[in-house]
Amino acid sequence: MAIARPIRVLGLVAVGLWVFFLYQVFGPAKIPKGPGDTLANMERDPNLDLTGEPEGELWRADKGYGLGAEGTNRINATLLSLVRNEELEGMLQAMNDLERTWNSKFNYPWTFFNDVPFTEEFKKKTREATKAECFYELIPKEHWDVPSWIDEEIFQESAKILKENDIQYGSMKSYHQMCRWNSGLFYKHPALEHTQFYWRVEPKVHFFCDVDYDVFRYMQDFNKTYGFTINLYDAPQSIPTLWPETTKFMAQHPEYLHENHAMQWLTDSARRPEHNMKANGYSTCHFWSNFEIADMSFWRSQAYEDYFNHLDRAGGFFYERWGDAPVHSIALGLFEDSSKIHWFRDIGYQHIPYFNCPNSPKCKGCMTGRFTDGESWLMKEDCRPNWFKYVGMG
């Protein structure tokens, strides 16, 4: 009996799908055995090794960290959050984690920023989540508004392209404003004029490990400019001209390149050649800036000021979707002594979908050495192997 061709094709497709289904269910497990399994250049995830505190003299909470005037050992620093009123629950959760593991011992103030006024409820509930002082700051219009040289029509056209490329939040204008503010404006807020260090905290993040020393003081005493926990690849389609603009800038300002730069980390093409190609020469490796503990003197330097202004004029915060993470990271990798960038391996941290989870009795609630609890293909987004290879674990 002759079977019509379209029916035969359909039959074959059905069989194919069935086989695919069986393979999905019974095929080899896709979950990597451990983080080290899938990482070239990183034989074993260092988070599997027992982790203690950084070496050297650390400041403890036994004295000088009481509230108000008793806190004579606290340095010039704040916890810092840009957050929306609607994110109150997530903010409280993040605060509770950080207060429990660290800040209830050291009582650093919290400074909250918003592009609209905070509600009384937001202020009341966040104040209840800490013994420390809380400040609520409105972002000046001229820091948040889309700059005059950005063309609305080009922005709308670009947003379509970003959407076609599956770039998350590509068409959400406020997301672009947020990235620009976090890149080059937050540290210019008058409320931070007399503050040097900050620890950035986003709603919904988690902290897992007890930290028993003053991390700000650690930054200051050990001459650290920037501390990170997670180091990732970025989506190249969100930043096609970021590196070309950077190269142009560096041609005008070769004097800004630090002799102990991290250029190899920024330009590596060995591990993910297609990322480097699509980002026109940038590896896309960056510190994941939803966590950052840093010295604002770096952002306030002439080199960074000039770099940010160059990028801002180039328009990529709106016509592409440049994030503050790659912008901060490129600047650090070029202008800063890379030995001043510190991996806070002892701070257990999660922002969906990635973790930093050390092997330490001080940690609870995360799985040691786990990098992600998302799909296993996310494993390849880990750029720590390159950071460790080119710069180290300091």
Ligand SMILES: Nc1nc2c(ncn2[C@@H]2O[C@H](COP(=O)(O)OP(=O)(O)O)[C@@H](O)[C@H]2O)c(=O)[nH]1
């Ligand atoms: N006040 C305010 N905060 C924002 C806005 N957009 C983003 N944020 C904050 O900026 C940070 C990053 O935004 P988020 O939505 O978490 O982006 P993601 O982490 O990249 O998914 C979070 O702390 C948000 O609360 C905004 O329009 N207004």
Ligand SMILES: *[C@@H]1O[C@H](CO)[C@@H](O)[C@H](O)[C@H]1NC(C)=O
């Ligand atoms: C804190 O740091 C800021 C910015 O670097 C500086 O202007 C201010 O004088 C410092 N304040 C104290 C008390 O050290």
Ligand SMILES: *[C@@H]1O[C@H](CO)[C@@H](O)[C@H](O)[C@H]1NC(C)=O
């Ligand atoms: C930090 O820098 C200061 C001033 O340059 C220097 O005296 C000190 O030894 C440095 N400390 C460390 C731990 O590198």
Ligand SMILES: [Mg+2]
């Ligand atoms: Mg977030």
